[in-house]
Amino acid sequence: MLYNPYDKRDASAPLAATSFSTSSCDDDYRARLGIMARELALRSPDILLLQDVFATADHRYNTAAYLARHLHMHASFHPARPKTRHLDGRPIDSHCGLAVLSRHRIVASMKIDLPRDMRDGERIAQFVDLDVAGTRLLVVNVRVSHLAGAEALRRHQIERLADLLADASDYDHILVGGDFNTGPKDPALTPLRDLDGFSVSEAAPGRGVDRLFGLSRYGVMPMGLSNAQPALERLDPATNLFPGARAALSADLALGQMYDHGQQSLALQTAAE
DSSP states (O other): OOOOGGGGSOTTSOEEEEEEEOOTTOSSHHHHHHHHHHHHHHHOOSEEEEEEEEEETTSSOBHHHHHHHHHTOEEEEEOOOOEEEEETTEEEEEEEEEEEEESSEEEEEEEEEOOOOTTTOOOEEEEEEEEETTEEEEEEEEEOOOOTTOHHHHHHHHHHHHHHHHTOTTOSEEEEEEEOOOOTTOGGGHHHHTOTTEEEEEEOOSSSSEEEEEEEETTSOOOEEEEEEEESOOOBTTTTBOSSSSOEEEEEEEOOSOOOOOOSSOOHHHHHO
8 A cells, every 4th residue: 555644644633625526528628637637736635525527438537536646645436327428529438426535545435326317317425434544534425416496306315315424323523515506595405404413514605506514423523614715716728718617615624523433434334225
């Protein structure tokens, strides 16, 4: 295993977390890859939650793998929504999935199927178990339905997510983020904001649909989210392209005091059943 200096980092030190939709293979995909890598390198995030992650079936292109190499981060990618997309004007079999990149070791990762609408295709959540300097943090990455008029479906997807989190008993602290396709006053977010047994902090932009939630079980120090701000929003002067279709969301994550119960890994399989 390669030496990673971040594995020795103080677990109480703030972490920089970013949620970003990489916009699949839209626009000039290969040019945007370079822009994403450069912009993210400037910010040096500790944890990246990526949605709309393009990957070709022949493994020639994979946004998560490319960024992980250039940022020197661990990566976990889960493919979703397989279909024929167009790259450089040519049809290609591909996926549009979810990925978590981390400067800390990834212990385990799995995907959870969410309720779906046939018009929308597959929707998943990604559960990733991180070892942060000897303690465990569960990172949950999601992109819920974007369909117009599908408020009930989005609520159902977020309720399913909240039910899984309530059962993730190995963790005192959980970071949830991604593209929720909801406004700040949307009641679909209530199951996360009012999750029983947890104190919840939230980071969100003044506009947009990305969210980061810090969930801490009652009885432990709450996990704070601060300095929420847009990221990856600069126009690249050389190509006249943005990194993605919209800005990312960045925030500082203060883990507080985390407790290691000596358990091996999260009960992901139990939560999935």
